[in-house]
Amino acid sequence: MLDHLTTEASNPASEDLDELSTLDLVNLINGQDAGVAIAVGQQSVQIAAAIDAISSRLLESGRLIYFGAGTSGRLGVLDAADCPPTFSSDPNKVIGLIAGGPSAMTTAVEGAEDNPELGAKDLHAIGLSSKDVVVGIATSGRTPYVIGGLDYARKLGTYAIGLTCNENSELQSHCDLVIAPVVGPEIISGSTRMKAGTATKMVLNMLSTGAMIRQGKTFGNLMVDLRATNSKLHARAKRIVKAATKLSDDAASRLLVECSGEVKTAIVVHQTGETAEQARKLLSDANGHLRQAIMRFPGESNRKC
CATH class of the missing domain: 1.10.8.1080 (Helicase, Ruva Protein; domain 3)
Incomplete structure (x- = not known):
């Protein structure tokens, strides 16, 4: 079922991975990572559209909600957690959800990602509404937890964005906008915490930072929405x-x-x-x-x- 996914394919550049010197290993990883920014750049139009959608909803009292499983979920939670200290934003304006709950940040919760109802349940629990915008993060583009959440969001009229690292993924028919930086096979087959994780982090950085800039959180490149409390x-x-x-x-x-x-x-x-x-x-x-x-x-x- 995963055989057709680019992120699960074997990378010919790393077929002798366990035989490389440490320096060659480092150079290989670095060389592979160099293409991540290019892949993300090819999604600039979609990322810009997502920022505009997020910003308009934040201005109308809506929220930005990330949700995903495993590494994808962790990266969403991390980006959400970084917004208040960076931009003095309301902690309730950008929210990160991970399949399996907070404990899944440090310990894998087996099977949580395979339950589409759980995605819908988690969004329902935070009172998702049509004012909000969700970003369902699924490197594979097929995670049931994420697809279930996206379907629930769209039923409510919530603007739904999908973030994946595979093109023409199943995710595409379950959201209003897809961002799909295709980074190619990982040096360790299927280890999407690597290039796919880096691409995901880059996109999330752009989404939250772009939306916060649109909210007036900067003056030029200065982080002005700050109150000196210590x-x-x-x-x-x-x-x-x-x-x-x-x-x-x-x-x-x-x-x-x-x-x-x-x-x-x-x-x-x-x-x-x-x-x-x-x-x-x-x-x-x-x-x-x-x-x-x-x-x-x-x-x-x-x-x-």
Whole structure:
């Protein structure tokens, strides 16, 4: 049943794998990994469409939900977990589900991926709605847990994205959009934690990062949606404020104190000359987009951005 899958095929480049020197082994893995970015790049149009779909739903109070089994599920949970510390996002806005539950992150739960009803059940348990967008991750493109979840999502009118590393997979007929970076056979046949896992991580990075940028979480390439709540974050916040405003260390620190450690607020205060309270209102009116908040301000100082 798996014989036709590219990810399960034998890789001729690694047929003598166990006879290679360690250096040759490292070079082989590195050489094979070099093609992963190319495969992901060939899915740029689909990835961009997915980011736009995710962003529009997040703006309308929806959520981004990843779900998968094994390595695929773990990578989804990891990407979701990284969003709050990176972008100060609500932990309930990006969610990762793995077949077999949280314990499956570290211990394989045998058979969990073979149950399509479990995929639907897990999505039902978090109150999936038509406002949300789901990303079903299945390297093989045929995992029953993922297909069952995608079918359930589509019945609710939820936008359903499938992520696989095999083209023309079974997944394709169960979702609204398919992202399929085809990375070819692994150096260890079927070990999809390798190239397929790397491709999956790259795509998920793009989806969450792109969607968060569209939510106004950055100013240029600065991570501005940050609130300084401890010494490490204060140091990071000060660096960001300095980069955005060209203020000195002391001036940036004072500004952050005046703005309760809120980086966005501090930058708007500096750029507009308004109070912290008014800066927060400008940001709210601009849906959190820092540049828009500054540009909407009627004064001359908004030209600094």
